[in-house]
Amino acid sequence: xxxxxxxxxxxxxxxxxxxxxxxKPNKTIVHSVFQKDAQLHLVDDFSESGFVFAPFxxxxxxxxLPAHEVxxxxxxxxxxxxxxxxxxxxxxxxxxxxxxxxxKKAIVEIQNGAFKKVVLSRKLEVECRxxxxxxxxxxxxxxxxxxxxxxxxPKVGLWLGAxxxxxxxxxxxxxxxxSLAGTTPYVAGxxxxxxxxEMEEQxxxxxxxxxxxxxxxxxxxxxxxxxVRAGNLWHRRTEVSGNLKxxxxxxxxxxxxxxxAVCGVPMASTKAFLLENENYxxxxxxxxxxxxxxxxxxxxxxxxxxxxxxxxxxxxxVTELFVNLRCLQLVNSIAQIYVGGGVTRDSxxxxxxxxxxxxxxxxxxxxxxx
Ligand SMILES: C=C(O[C@@H]1C=C(C(=O)O)C=C[C@H]1O)C(=O)O
Numbered sequence: 451x452x453x454x455x456x457x458x459x460x461x462x463x464x465x466x467x468x469x470x471x472x473x474k475p476n477k478t479i480v481h482s483v484f485q486k487d488a489q490l491h492l493v494d495d496f497s498e499s500g501f502v503f504a505p506f507x508x509x510x511x512x513x514x515l516p517a518h519e520v521x522x523x524x525x526x527x528x529x530x531x532x533x534x535x536x537x538x539x540x541x542x543x544x545x546x547x548x549x550x551x552x553x554k555k556a557i558v559e560i561q562n563g564a565f566k567k568v569v570l571s572r573k574l575e576v577e578c579r580x581x582x583x584x585x586x587x588x589x590x591x592x593x594x595x596x597x598x599x600x601x602x603x604p605k606v607g608l609w610l611g612a613x614x615x616x617x618x619x620x621x622x623x624x625x626x627x628x629s630l631a632g633t634t635p636y637v638a639g640x641x642x643x644x645x646x647x648e649m650e651e652q653x654x655x656x657x658x659x660x661x662x663x664x665x666x667x668x669x670x671x672x673x674x675x676x677x678v679r680a681g682n683l684w685h686r687r688t689e690v691s692g693n694l695k696x697x698x699x700x701x702x703x704x705x706x707x708x709x710x711a712v713c714g715v716p717m718a719s720t721k722a723f724l725l726e727n728e729n730y731x732x733x734x735x736x737x738x739x740x741x742x743x744x745x746x747x748x749x750x751x752x753x754x755x756x757x758x759x760x761x762x763x764x765x766x767x768v769t770e771l772f773v774n775l776r777c778l779q780l781v782n783s784i785a786q787i788y789v790g791g792g793v794t795r796d797s798x799x800x801x802x803x804x805x806x807x808x809x810x811x812x813x814x815x816x817x818x819x820x
Pocket of ligand 1: 569571615630631632633685711712775776788789790791792793809
């Protein structure tokens with residue numbers, strides 16, 4: 451099993467045609483969307499249907515892969531299949547001083563009252579000789595509770611990731627989103643311990659989400675805050691849901707993205723700060739991706755069933771978008787890994803550095819064959 455979809459994706463990549471393969475958290479079915487030509491389709495108002503891939507900077511337009519052809523297959527993990535336990539030592543230290551100085555600069559801005567929280571990030575480059583679809587199979591086997599994907603467009607590039615964070619899900623007028631922030635290492639057999647810094651930074655994300663959607667939904671509901679595991683890390687997560695007063699996906703996405711889980715509080719000044727100071731272009735890292743206005747029955751779940759957009763029947767349209775985290779971009783044989791973390795008044799620069807090193811292991815552990 452699982453060969454037809456991979457074979458089809460390899461051919462699409464060889465032919466330099468756009469496609470995405472992805473699996474939702476805790477599911478076994480892998481979906482794929484193949485575009486029949488190499489045209490670059492841009493999202494205009496989020497009323498379109500297909501797979502959306504949006505950059506961090508919402509001043510730049512999102513990309514759409516129309517579902518010209520879709521294919522689904524079950525992925526069953528082999529027992530011995532997972533990421534390497536011993537991660538090849540990658541020297542990241544050349545970025546240490548720049549990053550910790552950046553954190554210090556942000557703390558000074560916070561002390562001066564310019565903003566309350568900012569999410570800083572960096573890009574790490576390592577050589578990678580593994581075939582992209584082999585990497586995809588490895589992340590599927592390793593990160594079962596993540597949204598795993600490989601996305602390719604010849605005019606844009608090839609991205610791959612395993613993200614723990616939902617931006618939003620809508621089905622009809624039902625809206626679900628989440629506040630995910632605060633990070634501490636996962637240690638087998640130990641429960642996570644949270645400091646004030648992690649609790650405060652996640653509360654800021656929750657407050658922002660609630661304030662953003664409370665006028666737009668009825669029956670706003672917040673779950674209790676839980677620790678959720680993402681690979682070698684724990685995060686704090688609160689689920690937020692409600693019933694949209696009117697449909698208007700574009701407006702809700704525009705209001706939510708970028709949340710303080712990836713940008714800061716307040717949004718405008720922190721976005722300006724990081725665009726000016728991070729010293730690299732985030733491109734699609736901390737943007738979002740996923741199904742946009744997809745008919746619920748577009749994908750058949752019984753084995754490999756090919757279906758064209760023409761023979762679908764009327765069903766509810768569902769949108770399910772994830773924040774593009776724990777991801778990399780493959781440029782020739784260089785993997786560019788993107789990592790970041792939230793900085794508040796209580797941040798310790800060295801700890802923030804270590805947090806980004808921890809996050810880099812999500813992708814590093816799947817890059818190298820032992
Ligand atoms: C920015 C990243 O992650 C985000 C930042 C977090 C934090 O600051 O603790 C935790 C989860 C994500 O919302 C990343 O993974 O690069």
